[in-house]
Amino acid sequence: MNKLDDFQVVDRTTWQAIEPHTIFTKQQLEKLAQTFPMFDPTEIKVIYQPLMALLELKLAIQSKQMQQFSTWYPKINAQPFVIGIAGSVAVGKSTMAALLAAALKIIFPNLQTELVSTDSFLYNNAYLDQNDLMQAKGFPISYDTASFIAFLKAFKQRQTNLKIPIYSHQKYDILTNQQQLVNNADILIVEGINALQRVSKDEMPVDLMDYKIYIDADEKIIEKWFLERFERLVKEATPNTYYYQFQADLNVGRSLAKNTWHSINGVNLHRYIGPSKINANLILIKGPNHHLEAVAFKKY
Ligand SMILES: Nc1ncnc2c1ncn2[C@@H]1O[C@H](COP(=O)(O)OP(=O)(O)OP(=O)(O)O)[C@@H](O)[C@H]1O
């Protein structure tokens, strides 16, 4: 049986009609559109408002439940709400995660939101090189999943001042001299290609997440976004960054990027990332221009 039978597909028109677009005021919508110029403002209004309405509902349910629990068991803290966002390399996870974080801040001004990328848990290039894993960068074996799980557990227990590594696309590596400080917060958005993967029987970060979103698109379109982003990173590169070397001959870079898609990121999508979409509560299916075409809800 096709596992996607477990999802109910809703087309764009139906999705737009789910919610009457009253989550944000006109001014709040304008502010979001200004802060996120890469998004078509109409998408924020008609597509992301229903999504925020859904998340608001989920968060309200969890927060009520936790308030109740805390009266039953005074020593148990209300657990933070963790939103996982997965999808292919370059499908737009970090861009969407940043929009959701800003939108949640508007809806719940008193709740703190933290945003992390699972790339923070990639092994550094020195380790990948030593273990002959550079061609498997992004595959499950290239992530320190135990540290990722330990971080999620610590966050869920509201530990303060957690420090995690930072991955830089510009450096193409984990930064050696900086760390991300993650504070105790009510909401965590965790985005990354492996966010929803079931790595082994014992290691399941996905089980520590309260709402799971998978961003999907046709592979040909994602490959195009990947190549466009590669060119943008080359254009914006400064000396001492990974992409700077390709400024001398962009064609060399372009052919390396194409090859990288077919030998690493595309393989990763087929083998590991795509199969994790069945763990999502919601699949957002984007078309060219990043416009939403359809949404798939987990039925059960
Ligand atoms: N909604 C959107 N509208 C327009 N462009 C977008 C949108 N989302 C993402 N993009 C563009 O698509 C490219 C990939 O986006 P992004 O970096 O967010 O992907 P990602 O899934 O986080 O990638 P990675 O897994 O490599 O970290 C970027 O160039 C980004 O500007």
Ligand SMILES: CC(C)(CO)[C@@H](O)C(=O)NCCC(=O)O
């Ligand atoms: C950092 C990851 C693994 C995921 O964000 C990805 O962007 C990546 O670098 N993959 C390795 C192949 C490449 O794109 O160069």
